[in-house]
Amino acid sequence: xxxxxxxxxxxxxxxxxxxxxxxxxxxxxxxxxxxxxxxxxxxxxxxxxxxxxxxxxxxxxxxxxxxxxxxxxxxxxxxxxxxxxxxxxxxxxxxxxxxxxxxxxxxxxxxxxx
Amino acid sequence: xxxxxxxxxxxxxxxxxxxxxxxxxxxxxxxxxxxxxxxxxxxxxxxxxxxxxxxxxxxxxxxxxxxxxxxxxxxxxxxxxxxxxxxxxxxxxxxxxxxxxxxxxxxxxxx
Numbered sequence: 001x002x003x004x005x006x007x008x009x010x011x012x013x014x015x016x017x018x019x020x021x022x023x024x025x026x027x028x029x030x031x032x033x034x035x036x037x038x039x040x041x042x043x044x045x046x047x048x049x050x051x052x053x054x055x056x057x058x059x060x061x062x063x064x065x066x067x068x069x070x071x072x073x074x075x076x077x078x079x080x081x082x083x084x085x086x087x088x089x090x091x092x093x094x095x096x097x098x099x100x101x102x103x104x105x106x107x108x109x110x111x112x113x114x
Numbered sequence: 115x116x117x118x119x120x121x122x123x124x125x126x127x128x129x130x131x132x133x134x135x136x137x138x139x140x141x142x143x144x145x146x147x148x149x150x151x152x153x154x155x156x157x158x159x160x161x162x163x164x165x166x167x168x169x170x171x172x173x174x175x176x177x178x179x180x181x182x183x184x185x186x187x188x189x190x191x192x193x194x195x196x197x198x199x200x201x202x203x204x205x206x207x208x209x210x211x212x213x214x215x216x217x218x219x220x221x222x223x224x225x
Contacts, residue, residue: 004157033212040122042202042215043158056212090157092213100165101209105150105157 002027004093004106012112013081021076021109025093031055032074033103034066035090043090049074050096078111086113117141120203120216129225133190137203137216140184144205144214147179149188152200152218161201162188193223 005024013019025032031050035043045058049068063079072093078085088110092103120137127133135149146165150158162177164170164186170177178187186205190197203216 031210035213040217042118042120042204042217043213045212045214048210048212055210058212088155096210099209100163102148102160102163103213104160107157108155110155 004091004104006089006091006106006109008109009107010110010112012114014114015081015083017081017113018077018079019081019111021078021089021091021111022073023075023091023093023106024073025091026104029093029095029104030072031094031096032068032072033092033094034074034076035092035105036060037088037090037108039087046076081113083113086111115140116217117214118203118205118216121219122217124220124222126222126224127193129193129195129223131193131223133188133193133197133221133223135188135190135201135203135219135221137186138184139186139205139214141207141214142181142184143207145208146206147177147186148204148213149175149177150202150204150215152202154199158202195223195225197221197223 033048034046037043048056052068088108149162152158167181174191176189200218202218204213
């Protein structure tokens with residue numbers, strides 16, 4: 001049973017560029033959430049996708065956008081990259097509507113903005 | 115002030131000792147509480163999941179939630195060097211809601 005998979009594992013970009021990160025959820029899961037984890041800090045919620053729609057959004061600017069596909073996989077797009085966007089980007093999947101819903105995380109994409 | 119506070123450590127213990135971790139929070143609406151373990155450059159791994167107040171035990175791990183004090187704890191018995199990692203507490207208000215994380219506590223178990 002494949003867990004949550006993310007690609008690429010590492011990425012180096014320069015300021016002003018755009019980046020797309022990809023995530024495939026754990027088998028049987030239909031909901032994908034994205035988190036940003038700066039070095040030495042806990043993950044911060046970016047947004048959640050269910051049924052191909054953004055359901056919840058954290059305190060992130062519109063430069064951060066996403067998409068969910070019919071097979072439940074998801075993309076995170078960041079435009080006009082800033083140095084402060086350097087972080088580990090984590091994707092988590094779950095099964096929507098479960099009272100004891102549990103999130104399972106991928107290994108993340110390490111983004112470095114130079 | 116952050117919604118969830120966690121001592122960053124590092125917390126250094128000898129092998130075989132009990133590791134004691136805790137988080138405090140300010141929002142009484144949190145109902146679901148989790149502990150994750152994160153190794154360097156990896157994603158968080160779910161260790162314990164608790165709903166509302168009470169204790170939960172799973173092998174060497176015990177999670178406690180005291181909602182009246184807005185305080186949660188994780189205890190690791192018979193610690194091993196492989197337990198060396200960053201431990202993150204997380205909580206949410208309802209099913210389907212976002213997780214709010216503490217900043218993590220780095221734990222070092224010395225052989």
